[in-house]
Amino acid sequence: MSLSSAEKKRLRDRRAQQTLRTKKQQYTAQLEDKVAHCERYHDDSGTQHLLQVIEGLQQENQVLRNRQEGLKSLITSWEDPSSSPSHLLQPQPPTQLPLPPIQSYTTTPKPSSLSLSPPPPQTNKEESIPPLYSLLPLHSDLPTAPSLLWLALPPSTIISCPPSPHPLDLLYGTNTNPLANAIYTTSLRRPLRDPERLAFGWLSYHYSKWLFNPTSETFAKLPTFMHPVQEQLRIPHPASLDMLIWPEIRVTLIREWEVYSRQRDDLFGFLACCMKVRWPWGESLLERDEKNDLVMKTRFKNMIMCKEGWGITREFVDAWPDVVRGVDVGEVLMEIG
Known part of the structure; x- marks a missing residue:
């Protein structure tokens, strides 16, 4: 059956409105799914848990950094041949580490009161030794x-x-x-x-x-x-x-x-x-x-x-x-x- 131009226009309008309603319904459903997902996985307790995990990882990272720095300082202070890796394979008793001072210290040569020659110029030598409590296994x-x-x-x-x-x-x-x-x-x-x-x-x-x-x-x-x-x-x-x-x-x-x-x-x-x-x-x-x-x-x-x-x-x-x-x-x- 042939339709008049006015009827064709009304039919097109109805189809356009139906398409628009369908798109709105689909968009609304997507928004509802996103809100439900956020409420389920991004609530306050979940955020607090993630913050605690981040804080724990930061503290663990700091501990590892301190351990690394202590090991670097200790290895640098070992200058004797017994500190080489091959030495570990030979039977020997455990070496208990001496307790170093907590703060760095300054050493200056003291001139002898019996010496007739002028004392050598004094030099300050800063030697920082890591405290024993900072050396972690x-x-x-x-x-x-x-x-x-x-x-x-x-x-x-x-x-x-x-x-x-x-x-x-x-x-x-x-x-x-x-x-x-x-x-x-x-x-x-x-x-x-x-x-x-x-x-x-x-x-x-x-x-x-x-x-x-x-x-x-x-x-x-x-x-x-x-x-x-x-x-x-x-x-x-x-x-x-x-x-x-x-x-x-x-x-x-x-x-x-x-x-x-x-x-x-x-x-x-x-x-x-x-x-x-x-x-x-x-x-x-x-x-x-x-x-x-x-x-x-x-x-x-x-x-x-x-x-x-x-x-x-x-x-x-x-x-x-x-x-x-x-x-x-x-x-x-x-x-x-």
Whole structure:
């Protein structure tokens, strides 16, 4: 049927309006999808989480920068041939680093009062030595899979935890101290007695506080036997090796980790069972302070903070003689009975 020009115009107008409505509906649907996506993935909690991740990465980056600068300064100060890599392959006892001054110092030659010749001109020589607390171990762990599981916590979380944990948090867990609770949870993987659980937890907690916040205050809470030796600063190794009580055993495992890494689970599982605190069987670890609060016994704390307070059972010495070859077995051997 033929249509008049007026009817054709109305038909075109209706089609144009229908097309316009369809486009508006499609555009509105797209906007609604975008709003729903933003509400789902870009709310305040998501933004806060991303900000926390960024802050944690920035702090971790700063820690790594400080570690790199400390290593550079330390390597520059080593001028003797024994610092060459080939020296690491030769058997030798661990070298405990001397405690350098925290600030740089100036040395000037002093003229002798008995000398008749004029003293040489005085020259000032600034020699900056990095403080020992700033020299961090060189780890080979992946950030997403640390050998010490609690180090997967955000650096900001570890830094914000109290300087020292409550002993009950290390023995039974806690909801108020994330670092102490993570260490406690990890300790449940091993069949530890309460003395070893508390002792390992105490050392692990303060080690982690120093590792992510290397200051003189955090370093002062570490026992002397946990101070890093040169091998820990020069050879990449798992962080779990830093928790071994005896520097000689740390050095052996760091130098020969390619061999022992294949037996890692057996080695650490057996060592966790055989490394003991020399604490009387059944004696309480806690006592009441003047405020009637439960605290760690001073005698127990003093024991775990010195190397002589620890021992290894004969079963481990017999099963892994090469691991303990650098220590005096007579001194570390501990009989259970």
